[in-house]
Amino acid sequence: MKMYQFLKVRHHKEFMHDIQSLFVKNIIGNTQARIKERGTAFAPSNIALCKYWGKRDAALNLPINSSLSISLGHLGTRTELRVCDEDVVYLNGQLQSLDADFAQRISVFLDLFRPALGTVHFEVRTENNIPTAAGLASSASGFAALVMALDDLAGWGLDKKELSMLARLGSGSASRSVFDGFVQWHAGDKPDGTDSFAEKLPIEWPEFRIGILELSTAKKPIGSRDGMNRTVETSELYKSWPKQAAANLETLRTAIENHDFPSLGETAECNALSMHATMMAAWPPLIYLQPETIEQIHKVQRVRSEGLEVFLTMDAGPNIKLLFLEENETAVSAAFPDLKMIKPFGAEE
């Protein structure tokens, strides 16, 4: 990297950090920390039925559109924090190099909270029970668990709305992972980000099932932050996205309230494919789908036309998540033998 580019990136990072630090300060306010020996928390992973795609503010991670997700029950991240002499990060029991991306993201995020706690360092132990191979993003549950473990360690007693806004700074979708069940993230419209947080919908649907189809471990062409920016800046199709997302979200809410599965499935599938259409219309084009993805999309359509009620959703990657009900568990497993089955409202197995 040339010197002036390096300085530009550094200034940008410092600017983002300052804005985020101020946001954290305003939320924690004058709440006195009573630091315990250790703080722990669990946060579930989540899958959006109405996707978040596009930021209206990069530093505060404020979305252009509201989104709605389903949390994955006991699948997610458990994090344990202790105060110690220097930052140490473990992932699934393995010590991580502090230069590696994973530890860097954690350490930079913790920097936002250090001023409120005095000059402290942390031992961070984080365990993901989401099979990494399933291609499910762990950043949502990861940042949610980290914020909740910090709150436990510091004894701030923040409420879920505040925790959601803080988790949002780490990764947008993390704002939804502080809750289980169906969750809506309100985009908000205030420039200061204080009305952009997630809320749980008070509805259970025990028969709801999600199946993960791991199709490709190919490296993503581009991460979600850059992918969103490129789509917002260059995709002609993106212009219709906010309106569609708002309409889809309303339909999904009604479908969830009425336990109307066909309406939920159709809307979620159309929403995911529309998001991919906006990405493909960006320049340079963003194509996260692999040949296997396309093959399975056709297969889902085929088995559906034969009468099996199964729908799909996808994030910014090649893997597919199937949506179906308990009554079709056996038939869906028979049609898709390598499925990893998830019961979002089920007890731990």
Ligand code: PMV
């Ligand atoms: O939270 P991020 O920055 O990793 O972005 C998530 C983007 C999608 O997974 C594609 C959609 C969503 O709402 O989770």
